Amino acid sequence: MSFFKRLKEKITNQTDSVTQKFKDGLSKTRDSFSERVNDLVSRYRKVDEEFFEELEEILIGADVGVSTVMDLIDELKDEVKRKNIQDPQEVQAVISEKLIDIYESGEEQLAGLNMQQDSLTVVLFVGVNGVGKTTTIGKIAHKFKSEGKNVLMAAGDTFRAGAIEQLEVWGERVGVDVIKQSAGSDPAAVMYDAIQSAKARKADILLCDTAGRLQNKVNLMKELEKVKRVIEREVPGAPHEVLLVLDATTGQNALSQAKIFSEATNVTGIVLTKLDGTAKGGIVLAIRNELNLPVKFVGLGEKMDDLQPFDTEQYIYGLFANAVEDEVQNS
Ligand SMILES: Nc1nc2c(ncn2[C@@H]2O[C@H](COP(=O)(O)OP(=O)(O)O)[C@@H](O)[C@H]2O)c(=O)[nH]1
Ligand SMILES: [Mg+2]
DSSP states (O other), rough: OOOOOOHHHHHTTTTTTHHHHHHHTTHHHHHHHHHHHHHHHHHHHHHOOOHHHHHHHHHHHHTOHHHHHHHHHHHHHHHHHHHTOHHHHHHHHHHHHHHHHHOOOOSOOSOOOOOOSSSOEEEEOOOOTTHHHHHHHHHHHHHHHHHHHEEEEEOOOOOOOOOHHHHHHHHHHOOOOOOOOOOOHHHHHHHHHHHHHHHHHOSSSSOOOOOOTTTTHHHHHHHHHHHHHHHHHHTTOSEEEEEEEEEGTTTTTHHHHHHHHHHHOOOEEEEEEOOOGOOOOTTTHHHIIEEEEEEEEEEOOSSSTOOOOOOHHHHHHHHHHHHHHHHHHTO
């Protein structure tokens, strides 16, 4: 069976609404990327060096990342030779297959959170201002709440005006309590309070918001360290996840943010927001390949249920849906 048909079968086994969310959220990327790939494969009669050069440009244009693209092109060339592929149309399926391989290579846990079975799980969210930390926490609180978990949120962004209230609005919306102190107070003290409350209420999961001013890098990193120290001291083994939130619309800049944060703190995974707002959704692959960090969740819109656990196959389907459907229908 062809790769596209297998892909279609795999995603068909999952909930339709998930496929739809990925498809909708990736529509901008798909429109620009697919259009260019389609145009490429229809202009070329054979798969030659020039074909690969153009393909390289298209992939880099979609923010897949230069070194990832280089790896990919090398593997594509090998595969094309090995399978003796002459028809450029056939290369699309090979690209999508290789993209999945690239993403899934490596051993660490790619999806889901490191949840503790019978004790409190603490998740710390870090990232610069405006990337979507607070929104993501609200969405994740909603997700766990609807799974029947006892959820609590900590308003650790005490720096920015309105940040505490913003989290409270989410709390009301999703029916989850927020532990807070007044604006300007020490975020580490907020975390201490939040952990005591979480223990007293036997919460399953505590979601910790933080401030994100990058212009004051040294202070921010010191503050994060202090917050982390308090969490570590109060809950052995915590934080169980440190999720770095990145805004997909900032492109390669997101990668440099990731490097800065990774140096300062032990980031365990990425939440990539606003994929719906960019035509360069290839950034997922660059993050995975160049930072070696898994993308745990993707933001596909502003609504409560627009945050989805990242799924490689849904993502690749979201990028190649037109080509996949063409092939499935024409056979
Ligand atoms: N379209 C879209 N907007 C998002 C997404 N995630 C967050 N946002 C928006 O990004 C803006 C900043 O989010 P916020 O949570 O305040 O960022 P923070 O400063 O990191 O806490 C808000 O207007 C959010 O609604 C997403 O996945 N898609
Ligand atoms: Mg915020």
